Amino acid sequence: xxxxxxxxxxxxxxxxxxxxxxxxxxxxxxxxxxxxxxxxxxxxxxxxxxxxxxxxxxxxxxxxxxxxxxxxxxxxxxxxxxxxxxxxxxxxxxxxxxxxxxxxxxxxxxxxxxxxxxxxxxxxxxxxxxxxxxxxxxxxxxxxxxxxxxxxxxxxxxxxxxxxxxxxxxxxxxxxxxxxxxxxxxxxxxxxxxxxxxxxxxxxxxxxxxxxxxxxxxxxxxxxxxxxxxx
Ligand code: ADP
Ligand code: ADP
Numbered sequence: 507x508x509x510x511x512x513x514x515x516x517x518x519x520x521x522x523x524x525x526x527x528x529x530x531x532x533x534x535x536x537x538x539x540x541x542x543x544x545x546x547x548x549x550x551x552x553x554x555x556x557x558x559x560x561x562x563x564x565x566x567x568x569x570x571x572x573x574x575x576x577x578x579x580x581x582x583x584x585x586x587x588x589x590x591x592x593x594x595x596x597x598x599x600x601x602x603x604x605x606x607x608x609x610x611x612x613x614x615x616x617x618x619x620x621x622x623x624x625x626x627x628x629x630x631x632x633x634x635x636x637x638x639x640x641x642x643x644x645x646x647x648x649x650x651x652x653x654x655x656x657x658x659x660x661x662x663x664x665x666x667x668x669x670x671x672x673x674x675x676x677x678x679x680x681x682x683x684x685x686x687x688x689x690x691x692x693x694x695x696x697x698x699x700x701x702x703x704x705x706x707x708x709x710x711x712x713x714x715x716x717x718x719x720x721x722x723x724x725x726x727x728x729x730x731x732x733x734x735x736x737x
Contacts, residue, residue, distance in 0.1 A: 507533060507534060507535040507569065507570055507665065507666065507698055508531070508532075508533040508556070508567075508568070508569055508666060508698065508700065509531070509532050509533075509566070509567075509568040510529050510530060510531040510532075510552075510555075510556070510565065510566070510567060510568075511530060511565055511566040511567075511568065512528050512529070512530060512564065512565045512566070513526050513528070513529040513530075513552070513555055513562045513564070513565035513566075513567070514526055514527060514528060514529075514562060514563045514564040514565055515548075515551050515555060515560065515562050515563050516563045521563065524722055525548045525551040525722055526548050526551055526552060526555070526562070526722045527721075527722040527723050528565075528723065529548075529552060529565070529719075529722075529723075529724055530724065531717055531724065531727070533666075533698060533700055533715070534698075535665075535696075535698055536692060536696055536698055537698055537699070537714050537715055538688070538689070538692055538698075538699045538701070538712055538713045538714050538715075539698075539699065539700050539701070539713060539714065539715045539716070539717070540701050540702075540703060540708070540709040540712075540713035540715070540716045540717070540730075541553075541700070541701070541702045541703075541716070541717045541718075541719055542702075542703060542704065542705075542706060542709050542716060542717075542718055542719070543702075543704065543718060543719035543720060544704060544720070545704060546721075547719045547720055547721060547722070548719055548721070548722040549702035549703075549704075549719060550670065550702070551722075552702065552719065553591075553668050553670050553700070553702050555567060556589070556668060556700065557586065557589050557591055557668055558574055558575075558582070558586065561575070562575070569585060569588065569589075569665070569666070570665070572585065587615075587662040587663075587664070588662075588664050588665045588666065589664055589665075589666055589668060590659030590660060590662065590664035590666070590667045590668065590697075591659055591667070591668040591669075591670065592652065592655040592656055592659050592667065592668070592669050592670065592672045593655065593670050593671075593672070594670060594671035594672065594674050594675050595675065596643070596648075596651040596652055596654070596655045597655065598643040598651060598654055598655065598658075599643075600642065600643050600644060601642075602642070603639065603640055603641065603642060604630070604635060604638050604639050604640070604641055604642070604643070604646070604654050605626055605630070605639040605640065607643070607654055607658055608626045608629055608630060608654060608657045608658045608661060609622050609626045609661070610658065610661075611658060611661040611662050612625060612626070612661050612662075615662070625661065626639075626657075626661070627639075629657040629658075629660055629661060630657055632657065632660070632690075633653040633654070633656055633657045633687060634653065634687075635650060635653055635654065635657070638650065647680070648675055648676050648677075648680060649676055649680035649683055649684055652672060652673070652676065652684050653684070653687060655672075656684075656687060656688070656691065660691070660695070660697075664697060665697065665698060666697065666698045666699070666700060667688075667691060667697050667698070667699045667700075668700050668701075669688070669699065669700070669701035669702070669703075670701075670702055671702065671703055671704070672684065672688075672701060672703075673685065673703070673705065673708055674703065674704070674705060681705075681708065682711070685708065685711055685712045688701075688712060689712060701713070709730060710730060710734060713730050714729065714730065715727070715728065715729055715730065716728070716729075716730050716733050716734075718733065
């Protein structure tokens with residue numbers, strides 16, 4: 507459902523920093539796919555190319571066969587709603603309640619109030635925060651904040667959820683609980699998940715497939731069992 511074809515990305519005045527040097531990836535529908543690598547390997551650049559926060563220097567980003575880079579702005583906006591994203595630092599609005607944070611994508615879409623009410627209540631119950639909707643982000647723990655991030659990312663009914671170091675700020679127990687929720691997102695909603703992380707144990711715990719990235723190149727790719735079992 508997500509295919510990256512020969513993605514290159516260079517930065518700098520003369521494109522001297524080659525962050526990605528020909529990335530090929532294929533993520534099947536319903537998979538939890540992990541990209542793992544050390545700091546500076548190109549993980550953030552890669553995920554930013556998938557949701558087009560960053561425009562690749564060359565290559566194709568195909569979602570269900572559609573090349574995102576070839577779309578007109580209005581079609582692109584439509585396609586991007588099909589991509590949800592969560593972040594290491596949650597990126598919540600601190601002056602807004604939990605309800606408002608999760609409602610934000612729907613408010614921006616101009617959805618009617620009763621629909622927003624119904625959808626947000628349902629999402630908060632899905633992530634186990636229905637009793638916290640009137641609180642503000644600073645009243646919640648890190649794990650709870652990431653649950654809010656997940657609920658907000660699901661508000662537009664995405665086909666794919668991108669996770670950018672989503673558990674890296676959390677302790678091991680909280681990490682396990684958030685990974686459990688991501689499994690539930692895949693199992694119950696059928697949403698495909700692409701995560702980048704430097705945490706090998708997270709990949710082992712939850713991913714079906716993994717790609718190892720080093721200096722802008724995928725050096726290994728396959729099922730988690732194959733990649734992490736010594737020959
Ligand atoms: P990771 O997420 O794996 O830590 P990044 O994608 O952030 O890796 O970085 C890959 C390489 O690209 C690094 O050498 C980094 O310095 C460089 N880089 C990332 N973003 C920029 C940018 N906006 N401008 C210039 N260089 C960048
Ligand atoms: P505004 O006052 O600008 O309309 P609000 O954030 O107060 O914005 O409310 C937006 C909508 O969301 C309203 O329809 C409100 O009923 C609903 N809403 C806000 N907070 C909650 C909540 N904690 N529980 C249920 N519905 C809520």
